[in-house]
Amino acid sequence: MRVLLFPGLRQFEGYDRVRLRSDALAGVTVSAYLVPQVMAYATVAGLPPVVGLWAAIGPLAVYVLFGTSRQLSVGPESTTALLTAVALAPLALGDPDRYAALAAVLALLVGALCLVGAAGRLGVLADLLSKPVLVGYLTGTAVIMIVGQLGRVSGVPVDGESIFAQLRSFVAHADQWRWQTVVLAVLVLTGLLLGAWYAPRVPGRCSRCCSPPAWWRSFRCGATASRRTGRAAKQGP
Numbered sequence: 001m002r003v004l005l006f007p008g009l010r011q012f013e014g015y016d017r018v019r020l021r022s023d024a025l026a027g028v029t030v031s032a033y034l035v036p037q038v039m040a041y042a043t044v045a046g047l048p049p050v051v052g053l054w055a056a057i058g059p060l061a062v063y064v065l066f067g068t069s070r071q072l073s074v075g076p077e078s079t080t081a082l083l084t085a086v087a088l089a090p091l092a093l094g095d096p097d098r099y100a101a102l103a104a105v106l107a108l109l110v111g112a113l114c115l116v117g118a119a120g121r122l123g124v125l126a127d128l129l130s131k132p133v134l135v136g137y138l139t140g141t142a143v144i145m146i147v148g149q150l151g152r153v154s155g156v157p158v159d160g161e162s163i164f165a166q167l168r169s170f171v172a173h174a175d176q177w178r179w180q181t182v183v184l185a186v187l188v189l190t191g192l193l194l195g196a197w198y199a200p201r202v203p204g205r206c207s208r209c210c211s212p213p214a215w216w217r218s219f220r221c222g223a224t225a226s227r228r229t230g231r232a233a234k235q236g237p
Contacts, residue, residue: 006065045081155181
């Protein structure tokens with residue numbers, strides 16, 4: 001009965017205590033990576049960094065009880081953060097409190113739709129997404145993120161809600177760039193690229209994500225992960 005109510009508890013049946021140390025180490029490692037990541041994604045979504053922490057802690061705690069896939073990544077991520085910002089910015093009218101309320105309502109609506117999809121076993125729809133569609137989606141996300149960071153890496157004030165508006169604003173105010181900000185951004189990027197080529201294991205995933213071959217591998221992993229998620233959703237608890 002308990003397993004029927006909380007299907008996630010099945011993973012603890014017959015658990016080998018020998019694996020506890022390795023699992024604890026993996027949890028600490030993922031947490032060290034997750035905390036700054038979700039804070040950054042909250043900023044991308046236009047929300048305070050602390051919102052990212054709450055958005056990560058809650059779903060992780062609940063998914064332990066109700067989750068049925070051990071491969072699914074749970075918590076804020078870049079694409080949902082960007083979609084949140086694009087969808088809510090025109091509706092918030094520059095009011096931070098209104099923006100936060102709209103973000104909360106949007107999260108509840110998405111959660112309700114996910115419950116409906118799970119009940120209807122609609123994970124099969126993920127298999128209908130072809131590789132070109134996924135690659136185009138990830139490429140568009142990368143372009144949006146790059147344009148959104150132009151102001152932060154150059155010190156140029158950038159306004160606008162769309163990509164083209166932000167690009168026009170960046171070009172119009174390009175003469176206000178700050179050399180200190182540009183130098184810092186170039187040094188950080190150079191360090192990541194050099195680490196990817198000469199020390200691929202330091203700092204691990206951050207350095208590997210900067211190597212050119214990894215860009216294409218990320219697209220392939222995105223397509224594979226989507227199909228795996230679809231199969232897991234079809235199987236259900």
